[in-house]
Amino acid sequence: MPDKLAALRQELTLANRILANEGILDAFGHVSVRHPDDPGRFLLSRHRAPELVEVSDILEFTLDAEPAKPTNLRLYGERVIHSEIYAARPDVIAVCHHHAPAVLPYCVAKKPLVPVYHMGATMGWPVPYWDARDDFGDTSLLVTRPQEGRSLARALAKSWSVLMGRHGATVAATSLRELVFRTIYTNKNAEMQTQAHLLGHVERLSDKEIELASAYNLRPGPMERAWDYWVRQLEKMDAATGGAARRPVSKPVSKPVSKPASKPASKPASKPAWKKPAKHAKTSRAGKRKAKR
Amino acid sequence: MPDKLAALRQELTLANRILANEGILDAFGHVSVRHPDDPGRFLLSRHRAPELVEVSDILEFTLDAEPAKPTNLRLYGERVIHSEIYAARPDVIAVCHHHAPAVLPYCVAKKPLVPVYHMGATMGWPVPYWDARDDFGDTSLLVTRPQEGRSLARALAKSWSVLMGRHGATVAATSLRELVFRTIYTNKNAEMQTQAHLLGHVERLSDKEIELASAYNLRPGPMERAWDYWVRQLEKMDAATGGAARRPVSKPVSKPVSKPASKPASKPASKPAWKKPAKHAKTSRAGKRKAKR
Amino acid sequence: MPDKLAALRQELTLANRILANEGILDAFGHVSVRHPDDPGRFLLSRHRAPELVEVSDILEFTLDAEPAKPTNLRLYGERVIHSEIYAARPDVIAVCHHHAPAVLPYCVAKKPLVPVYHMGATMGWPVPYWDARDDFGDTSLLVTRPQEGRSLARALAKSWSVLMGRHGATVAATSLRELVFRTIYTNKNAEMQTQAHLLGHVERLSDKEIELASAYNLRPGPMERAWDYWVRQLEKMDAATGGAARRPVSKPVSKPVSKPASKPASKPASKPAWKKPAKHAKTSRAGKRKAKR
């Protein structure tokens, strides 16, 4: 069903660009969707800022976080966030990892993010807090190894969002549009919660209110209305910039001119620091995995 | 007087777009105006993000919140906010429901919003706080049933703005321009109040200052000056985007590609959760009302 | 010297538009400059949002705040802010009245605004706090009568900025460029002060640091560098919007369609509330003054 796959790659590109245009993603973060015909695969861009992602950047990956076809392209380092959640949660169809400005403070303050208005109910409840320190001690905080991805997926459990200590958040959904909706309104909810906290009181929705409001908002009507709105914002931006945001990068990335003569500022050991074995490393499902980057 | 009605539909479209362009409305919220010749009817867009509303989207509704002419178009779920306020308040000509970012925290913190500068006096005073919980227990927080709209209208009483717990706010006015003015400056007042609170003290206007400042600001001069300014901001946006924001959506909304194979994440009961009877449901004026969405 | 006057009107127009483009002014606020050849007169726009001001809107006023030539144009209601400061302070060449978002909270919280970084030193020191209540009891807070303007000018004394309780601020300078510089950096200073306050400590500049930093920044070099930067921001905005922000409004302002059938929401007495005599009204220098608006 090649047409369906092509449409999905287009929709994934759009999801990347919407989340960048709405200020959720900057140069970093990534968005994926499960393969429509093969639940053992998912689609994810090669290593690029989400706003710059084009349809041709979308690659297929297995649940070992390896590209389905060999490639020399540079890949995101945190693919296991996606692969391990798809492996652990058959009901999950789309995943986003981000460092959104209103959510991140909750990942630093270790304070619970709670639904404070009806739109925020869509983030799901509860929102667990995962800290790489608990299972792995000191790390780069990047989730690059399968056991780290699995630990994160365990923390997510049956929820739809998980906060990652001193790092960001990961969001799951049953479709790409639900993912975009949940991610954007979770960030807005966080903004509102912080402001209410500063005013002196945070009244959260009751469990039943969360259930009812989330069900109401995630129907096709509200989701299409919001999707149309975000697509229009993208169209406006493209029109304003003459499509500059969509210009294909056909030539290789420009190389830096200014660079240190000798060695980088923080001297990595012979084995790079970010590849050192974690304290409590567990058995990798992909022992054969190449340390690609 | 068809010309007058056409001009009013144009002005309502403009009010929708101004409130979106000024950051009060995003994909959600809605704006209405009472019919100029029939106080038993009001004008409101079909179900669309306010920024995307076009003149042809404006429909007429009765005070039962039903479309005056049968339609297959998708309609806003919260039409009763408008209909019940028009029914209860003959002096109200225009209504806006929103989740504006500076006002919403007051709906979460349950702290009174007070006029803190002369422009803020135009929000009216006092600003009551309505909580769906009080009359209806746990709901989706959406105001979709006539009795909910009536309860909200009772809370609004003779005021011009009402805060809705964990949801947003509703604003009333004696004209569309007054509505836009009041809504925007209420949001600015909330910003200022929050910042003053953080500085350690909130000095509100005296009751007499509120009355005098509000009367001063709501004269035609200041209101036209502000309206011209907001229209110019829209014109600039349209010019910058080559009118992309105004492109008619002639084709049906694009359908989602990525969607769950089986059933949604939160499993609604056979009767959808958001349609369950409220705990304290009261007699509906529109027993015949179809649950349109 | 007509060329000089024409150039000054152009510069005043630019000052209006820069302060709007930098977010200091919205639909309200105003900027004036003293007449270069007649210290008893000053230039100020007719009643318009500052961003929309064109050279042809600039009118001459006497120090009685009356137009030098009779006009039917609508005028700003708060002209006495300008006239009374020019009357009281021969060294003042330019005046701005604004409700800038970072400064206004200090006018609500009654907390002193202090220079917290070298650029903030240009706001002058100290920054007095004036409250219309002290001399006039309950008013609309608008400064529309000569005695109110004089009271404000007395509060300003020899300073360069004055906070106005529950209203805004007024800034004076020895040139238009200094005025723009001072106004913008006072607002930035306020932002920084608020954030530092939230972090738990505000270390202000010493009196000598204020004197030295202010003298350094207000030399021609830094002021031209900043002016060029703000002009470039305007040029970019004009380029992006195809000059929409500069389109002359040749036709009269569009009239509102939606309006109340009978009378405004807050019923003014036969004599409008905002024109009622103040409690402690003092002798007016301009007994002949017509209550123009």
Add this chain to the structure above:
Amino acid sequence: MPDKLAALRQELTLANRILANEGILDAFGHVSVRHPDDPGRFLLSRHRAPELVEVSDILEFTLDAEPAKPTNLRLYGERVIHSEIYAARPDVIAVCHHHAPAVLPYCVAKKPLVPVYHMGATMGWPVPYWDARDDFGDTSLLVTRPQEGRSLARALAKSWSVLMGRHGATVAATSLRELVFRTIYTNKNAEMQTQAHLLGHVERLSDKEIELASAYNLRPGPMERAWDYWVRQLEKMDAATGGAARRPVSKPVSKPVSKPASKPASKPASKPAWKKPAKHAKTSRAGKRKAKR
């Protein structure tokens, strides 16, 4: 190797414009890079707002902060920030001095800026706090004399960022791209830290986490991805504004029309205040230095 130098001047121009476009620099602040072939020289723009810097504005300076070739162009007053850091730190290749809005409050509140998320780890650790008062008593806070630059460089020590009391921050790096990356993410880290502080708790990265995360992020992959993203933002801005931001300023800066008739507001002594000898002035390496501006 003239091509290399031309490319570096181009890259420095880009770094200036990126840091302006990302909101780190406004009319003030400056960015430099060490000469690729002569470690005793560095490249820095003439006195202009960073966003307006063009390749032809880039001049060469010696480590005495003097232009390598005599020039009549106006120069930045704080060149010694750059020269003294290059003199003290052979490993530093690029330097930025700024007053970024999220970082500055830490320079006022005297609170430590700490890495709170993996991206913030790139600011380096620790971030020392330098106060001109300690060595020089009351000054204009501007760092214009060699001994002030040396004092600042001593405070920076082996770190990569230094906060400057009531003034701003200075950032060093081993390349221009690392400099841009570090500066932008230090500002984002400060935003997040402030928000977390307001939520009631700041959990910082452990020393080992800082080391690992910084090493991970400063590899070529992430840095190129971010650089491409920031360049794209510039391209979009240029496209939207028809290149207005790049229009050469061929004619001299427009002269102010409005200016004081007699003397500036704060009367400088016969010897300008900002040139008075500091209390604890130390021997200048460049006794021959002309007080250029």
